[in-house]
Amino acid sequence: MSFSIGGGGFQGGPKGALRDFGENVDDEAKGQVFNSEVVLRLLSYLQPYWRHMVVAFVLMVIASVVSVIIPLLIRSAIDDTIAVGDLAGLPPIVLAMLGAFVVLYLSTGGQQYLLAFAGQRVLTTLRHKMTEHLQRLPIGYHDTHIVGVTISRVINDVAVINNLLSQGLITLVSDVMVLLGIIIVMVSLSPQLALLTFTVMPVMIAITIWFSNHAKTAFRQTRATIANLVGTLAEDIAGMRVIQAFAQEDSAQFKFDTANRDNLDAHVDAMRLSYVFLPSVELLGMIATGIVLWFGGNAVAGDALTLGTLVAFLSYVTRFFIPIRQLSVLFTTMQSAMAGGAKVLELIDEVPSVADKANAKPMPPIDGAVDLRDVVFGYADNEPVLHDINLSIAPGQTVALVGPTGAGKTSISNLVARFYDVTSGAVLIDGVDVRDVAQRSLRAQMGIVPQDAFIFSGTIADNIRFGKPEASADEVVAAAEFANAHDFISNLPDGYDTEILEGGVNLSLGQRQLICIARAVLADPRILILDEATASVDTITEALIQDALDRLLSERTAIVIAHRLSTIRNADQICVVQAGRIVEIGTHHELVAGDGLYRTLYERQFVQVEADLA
Ligand code: M5T
Ligand code: MG
Secondary structure, rough: OOOOOOOOOOOOOHHHHHOOOHHHHHHHHHOOOOOOHHHHHHOOOOOOOOHHHHHHHHHHHHHHHHHHHHHHHHHHHHHHHHOOHHHHHHHHHHHHHHHHHHHHHHHHHHHHHHHHHHHHHHHHHHHHHHHHHHOOHHHHHOOOOOHHHHHHHHHHHHHHHHHHHHHHHHHHHHHHHHHHHHHHHHHHHHHHHHHHHHOOOHHHHHHHHHHHHHHHHHHHHHHHHHHHHHHHHHHHHHHHHHHHHHOOOHHHHHHHHHHHHHHHHHHHHHHHHHHHHHHHHHHHHHHHHHHHHHHHHHHHHOOOOOOOHHHHHHHHHHHHHHHHHHHHHHHHHHHHHHHHHHHHHHHHHHOOOOOOOOOOOOOOOOOOOOOEEEEEEEEOOOOOOOOEEEEEEOOOOOOEEEOOOOOHHHHHHHOOOOOOOOOEEEEOOOOEEEEHEEEHHHOOOEEEEEOOOOOOOOOHHHHHHOOOOOOOOHHHHHHHHHHHOHHHHHHHHHHHHHOOHHHOOOHHHHHHHHHHHHHHHHHHOOEEEEOOOOOOHHHHHHHHHHHHHHHHHHEEEEEEOOOOOOHHHHHHEEEEEEOOEEEEEEEEEEHHHHHOOHHHHHHHHHHHHHHHHH
């Protein structure tokens, strides 16, 4: 079983805060060992490799048969040559045994190679499918799912499935075959000795059932505690700045240590079970060997049995317990694979709540008219956060959304970009309902500069050309110049090739914003949505940003969630949003002349600023 979070790039966001990270493991409580629907669907992923699987199966049959035959060769060597003093027949048998070992070696190795080959490819395909689907799932899905759990599905759950597909199923078939083969040969060699061997079976079955039942809980516990451990660690690393700022290292460490100790306890419990179970199986094997040796020895002395048969029998008894042991371990593998498989399929089956219609056409080149008509919208059912929103934006206009926190400004912009669908009413762009066109063709013509300027790891140039990967170096520089970012970038030692760390932490907030503006400039969207950051930057950067914004906004339709007075003053329309409704619309001068919310906001927030600027 693998719990590792492979590779770098693990980002447990603050979304996971205060959640129970182990929650996804609860599914395993159902403890299904076999779920035909899950198995059949997962097996369908093996279909492209059916030739590999057929060859692996044939090799497995060969290996099983050969491993059952080898003790018979030993018997023949003893009874037909050694015991009768005729050593002439010995070399061919020894050669045959050597040959058998070579066949066993090649068939086992080949089978394992083929299974790993197919298994690893299925794993890659599944991860591809899952991330492809994740990209298709709307923002609403990602906003409501814990990052760490989603990662765990793509990494850990897929890995358990691989354990089952590549090793489990074949182990199951080959163990059962070997077991049956051994039983048949043992019974035909000596029914009495076979029956004597089987006397340990009831005990064997009893302890296997006992182990399987306890292992179910124990291994489930290890999975739950490791998920919790990963979650805690991810959250701590994501929140390190806050932990250190509030000097909470000790309490964070305590929380981690608790999770760490729970994980230790769970593993010790699981190991203890294995340490009881596996030696018990060995012990039973020894007892069976003893029984065979005692009664078989007597039979050989009484000439009722040949020495070779006894030796072969002893060899079978030893082999007999290996598949049994493997099968009981397989039981737990199957269990996690069923749970993991169900979770993987659940993700792949997740129906996007915002999806293209079957006949969705691409959005024609956008002119830039945006209309919201009688829009009602809520994130959760029956709980609207926007009511009766009516807003008409002519091509090229800049509309500023202002209003108290939680009023619904970001929600309005979410609808225009169609991150969510309206509950009722409609969002029209150039008169076309956004639900009637393909999402990607729509968003490809829109630029969104989010509140938290998101920077990817990579170079500055890569970040600027994010929306237009084919852009030339000259275009990148031109966009940066337009965005007033060129000066600071060229002052960096590596210029446009400066490597940016994850999250853009080696850039200042103002620098990150300038890069995001350059990114939007290069993508040259017809409609721009800008969620201005409230964080204050120094006055020079502020002026640079404002200057860049003025130019960026002038050529296209823009919806700006504005906090800067200068942006708001220059807007063609100002929309005052309050409690999910548009309560005032007008220009700065119109609204200041009135005595509504805008004027209050303006007086409270901006008059001082304006005095400073004057
Ligand atoms: C309006 C709720 C939020 C608030 C209301 C973005 C978002 C919001 N909400 C959700 O339930 N889920 C979401 O993903 O909707 O929120 P808003 O539109 O974000 O308000 P705002 O942009 O005007 O506020 P602010 O603080 O950004 O100025 O009840 O809980
Ligand atoms: Mg907002």
